[in-house]
Structure formats: C-alpha cells, structure tokens
Amino acid sequence: MFYTSTRDKSVKVTAAEAIAKGISSDGGLFVPVEIPQISLEFIEKLIPVSYIERAKNVLSLYLTDFSEEEISMCVEGAYKKGKFSSDKVAPLHKLSDTADVLELWRGPTCAFKDMALQLLPYLLTVSAGKTLKDTQIVILVATSGDTGKAALEGFKDVPNTKILVFYPVDGVSPMQKLQMTTQEGSNVSVCAIEGNFDDAQSGVKKIFTDREIEKRFKENGLAFSSANSINWGRLVPQIVYYVSAYCDMVESGELKLGEPMNVVVPTGNFGNILAAYYAKRMGVPVKTLVCASNANNVLTDFLTTGTYNKNRNFYCTTSPSMDILISSNLERLLFHLYGDNDAEIRELMKNLAEDGKYAVSGEVENKIKALFAAGCCDDDATRETIGKVFSEEKYLIDTHTAVAVKVYEEYKKSTGDSTPTVIASTANPYKFSASVLAAIESEIKADNEFDMVEELYEKSGEPVPAQLADLKGKEPRFKGVCRKEDMKQVVFDMLGL
Ligand SMILES: *Cc1c(COP(=O)(O)O)cnc(C)c1O
Helix, strand or coil, rough: CCCCECEEEEEEHHHHHHHHHCCCCCCCCCEECCCCCCHHHHHHHHHCCCCHHHHHHHHHHCCCCCCCHHHHHHHHHHHHHCCCCCCCCCEEEECCCEEEEEECCCEEEEEEEHHCCHHHHHHHHHHHHCCCCCEEEEEEEECCHHHHHHHHHHHHHCCEEEEEEEECCCCCHHHHHHHHHHHCCCCCEEEECCCCCHHHHHHHHHCCCCHHHCCCCCCCCCCEEEECCCCCCHHHHHHHHHHHHHHHHHHHCCCCCCCEEEEEECCCHHHHHHHHHHHHHCCCCCEEEEECCCCCHHHHHHHCCEEEECCCCCHHHHHHHHCCCCCCCCHHHHHHHCCHHHHHHHHHHHHHHCCCCCCCCCCHHHHHHHHHEECCHHHHHHHHHHHHHHHHHCCCCCCHHHHHHHHEEEEEEECCCCEEEEECEEHHHHHHHHHHHHCCCCCCCCHHHHHHHHHHHHHHHHCCCHHHHHCCCCCCCCCCEEHHHHHHHHHHHHHCC
C-alpha cells in the first residue's frame, strides 16, 4: 500500500514516510493510492471485539509497512484501559428514534482530537524509526483550540520529539487556553499569534515548505512533522471509529448488518468528516455524509454549489474549533473525486491561494451532491439546541455537537430521511462552560470560568472531568504572543537555532 501527493502523482511513499513527513514537499497532502476494501464479513467479525481489536484490524489495512507487533504496540498504548473515560473508548448514546450520538470526547483532553492524537505519537515514533535515523522530530501545530492541547498531551516527554503549538490569541475558549498554557513536559512550547486559525495554519504550512529552514534543519539533525489533520497519521485513526460505530449500531440492533447509516459531523478543517468518507469508500454502509458548519459556512456553500469562496466575513463563534475558512482536507476529497488528477488539484489550489476561491467541474459537483448534505447553524440556534436537548433528553451537549444536532434536525425535516444516523459529538461540554451554561440557565451567577463549571455541574449533574477541574488555580507556563510574520523566529528560538 502506497501513498501519493494530491499535487504530484509521481510521488510514491510508504505509510511510515507519509506519517513522518506530515506533508508532501510540493505542498500537497498524502493520500492512499488505493482505498482498501472491507466486506460485511470483515465488519461482522469486529462486532464482538474491543475497540483496540477493531483499531488493529482497520489500521493494518492502511499501515502495510508496519508489522503486526508494531501496530499492536501502538494501538494498545493509545487506547489502554484508563486513558478514556469509557471502556468502549468511543461509545454511542441514544438520542432519539433515529439518531445516536458518537461520544468522541472521552479521552485525556476532552475533545475528539484525542482519538487520533493519543495514537499519533506512537505511529510517528515507529515511522521515524523506519525512515529518519538520528533525527529529532519537531512537531509544529496550528490549532483552533482542541488539537493543540491533545497534541501536547500526546507528545509530552516523548523521546526524540519537540512540539510547538500556535493558537489564535482571541480564538479559543478560556478553558482551551488554560489547558494549553499550563501544559507540562520538557519538550513542549506554546505561543499565541495575533491572527485567526487560518493565519496560524498558513503560517505553519509555509514553514513546512520553506527550503531555507529545511536546509538549516538538516544541518542540525532536525525534521518537521505535523500533528494537524494534514498528517495522514491523524486521519487514519479517525476512520476506525466510524467502522466501530457501525459495529455498535448493528450490535444494539439499530441496524441489520448491511443496512446503511447516515453520519453527521460538526466540521472545520474537514478531517473528521473525511475519515467518514474513507469509511464509506472502504465498504462501511454509509448513505449520506452530513456536513454541519457554524456561521463560518464556507463548506455549506461549497457542498451545495460547487464553488469554494473564502472571501467572506470571519466570525468568532461559540463553537471556536470550527471557526475556519480554509478547510485543508477538502484537497484530499477533491483529489479522489477528480479521479486522482493532480493537475486539476494544483490548479484549484493555485486559485484558492491567489483569489481565495475556486469552482469544481459539473461532474465533480454532482459527485459531491450524491455523497454529501450540508447545513449551518448560528450561535442562537446552537444555544437553543443545547437547551432543547437538555430539557427534552436530559443530555448535555457542547456547542460543536449542538451545531451537528441542529443541522441533522433540519436535514431530517427537509428530506424526510429516517435512516438511522450517527452524530459525531466532538467535545465535552465543560470545555465551553460559559456558552453551555448560558443555554440551560437564564440567570448565571458565576462570573469566572471555574465558578461556571461549578454552576453547570449543579444545574446539570453531569460529572466534571478531573483533568479540567484540576486546572483551577494553575499558573500558565507559556504567556508569549507573536505576530504571524514572526512564527519562523519563534520556531528558531524554541530550538536554539
Ligand atoms: C477540531 C474540532 C472540530 C472540527 O473537526 P475537523 O476535523 O477540523 O473538521 C469540531 N469540533 C471540535 C470540538 C473540534 O475540536
């Protein structure tokens, strides 16, 4: 099994090379040359086994240059008992007649990013052992809030790695910020940038492909990699939970083996929903992929019209991890839908870089419409949805999950589609206490983050994750803020170059 670049089809690398590099040097993203196929018998065998066993089976189809022992070591380390607050790792919660919520936030940092970022350090260490001898890996991360903490937690004190996270100074929730700035570990660093997530992400991508930096790194025995979802090692673990969710839907009797499910995903960088697309392409019976956006609805417009246009207002919403106008992983989808035509992708990405927009061909637009539905939900509707789900279902959801629930309700109303549906739930509600509390309580007494956590607990009875409660009173270690032009210098300073 080999991987190629979305911008240069002559590239041919192993999974280990793709994961160790993170991004192709032509600026393209690594994609599997062929998507492995699974049968219903394969799925049936996974129904009675644990998440760890499901993960080993799915990952071994993609990581064909890893030995069975290597895959076992990685997966068992990532998902071992006690790391996630559910023995099922990613359990389903029944929400309504037709919908189940897939709780992807039961890991150490309380967001779905843990599903991949608990595993990535293992995958990267094994990959580097195969491809980069005597090299220290420098992980650069741009985060809209949750990736940063999950990556720091995954990589802290991992030998032969250093990690540096950039987050938008005004673009994350107070809890997200505190989680990152108090991070422990001897190989970690965190810096805020004056700008939004898109600025952070393009800054990081620029550093990755800068020839001068690459040269300086080589001389010093260093190499970059990425913990963002541009790295294949971030995406492949996410495919597992869609296979696992299907198994659980069959096990609970909500589906008969072979019957289709819909999947609804609150989307920002298009990584999570792309994993669901790969699961469908592999043979998991998935009918429609429903892409849910907040007020930053560039994807809703793209998936319904075929034109991507990032030239629009950027909104800071109550679901900050989805405040994104340039969704990197769309590039991978386009590559597959264009029949692996790298020239087309180069052209589209050039248009995006130069004009901030592009339009896909009519044929690709039709393919997109056959696969995806899309909708968006503003902050008012997000708040109403949290309140409604709490009062009617006695279930507390965070702002991102609420966007997905609302878009699903509208989808179901407008299409009449009653196919059993899995809604991805991407964060624990306590990561966004102020917004969640405001949705279920009209007169808030608390005036600081931890009093809000307490008040939300009193009101909802939902247990507070210890790893969030423990941040109270903790002194930040990382207070730096830089301009986006200075990101390169921050990298050099951290490494003492
Ligand atoms: C990252 C994130 C998202 C968006 O996921 P993508 O893979 O970037 O589309 C949604 N919700 C939460 C809570 C997140 O942390």
